[in-house]
Amino acid sequence: MYILVESEHVIRIPPHRLGENLDEVIESLAYETIEGRVESFPREQVRDPAERKYLIVMILSWEKVGEGVIIHGDGAVYQKVRYTALAFHPRLHEVVDGSVVSVLKFGAFVRFGPLDGLLHISQIMDDRIDVDLDNQRCIGKDTKRVLKKGDKVRARIVALSINDVDPRKSKIGLTMKQPGLGKWEWLKETGGGAS
Numbered sequence: 484m485y486i487l488v489e490s491e492h493v494i495r496i497p498p499h500r501l502g503e504n505l506d507e508v509i510e511s512l513a514y515e516t517i518e519g520r521v522e523s524f525p526r527e528q529v530r531d532p533a534e535r536k537y538l539i540v541m542i543l544s545w546e547k548v549g550e551g552v553i554i555h556g557d558g559a560v561y562q563k564v565r566y567t568a569l570a571f572h573p574r575l576h577e578v579v580d581g582s583v584v585s586v587l588k589f590g591a592f593v594r595f596g597p598l599d600g601l602l603h604i605s606q607i608m609d610d611r612i613d614v615d616l617d618n619q620r621c622i623g624k625d626t627k628r629v630l631k632k633g634d635k636v637r638a639r640i641v642a643l644s645i646n647d648v649d650p651r652k653s654k655i656g657l658t659m660k661q662p663g664l665g666k667w668e669w670l671k672e673t674g675g676g677a678s
Contacts, residue, residue: 582594583636587616618631
């Protein structure tokens with residue numbers, strides 16, 4: 484899920500910042516322009532397009548590569564940087580631990596790492612479900628099990644489409660209907676244990 488990546492990126496240093504300490508400017512612009520971006524592995528490394536993308540969470544180190552370039556008519560300096568970063572790389576069929584952040588009439592959103600996935604109402608449990616929107620919870624009609632906002636869960640990623648422009652709008656589908664998955668309290672009851 485979390486990986487270390489090494490890559491390069493070109494940072495645009497605007498003309499009005501050229502009088503400042505260049506290393507400090509590059510560092511702040513690198514954090515601003517690289518962190519939160521979606522990047523892709525080359526096709527040779529990862530064949531499945533859904534699993535090719537990853538989200539840059541945090542730059543751990545960086546260094547300038549060569550001299551900056553000025554483009555005629557722009558006035559800015561374009562500086563290439565090489566960086567090492569912590570990245571979030573969800574994969575299909577991966578088991579994730581997360582927290583329920585909201586309950587809607589069609590299911591619950593679960594936050595795992597920096598992203599949210601949808602746990603559709605049909606994928607919560609093997610039971611018919613009533614949704615109590617006022618109290619942000621889903622209730623099994625026969626089992627009386629309750630899934631509510633704030634609950635810790637273990638789920639499996641069953642659909643994955645990372646949004647390049649706005650990673651928070653990515654489409655990630657989850658399920659808890661397989662053995663070893665579910666709300667942590669349910670797993671403890673059945674001996675499937677979540678630690």
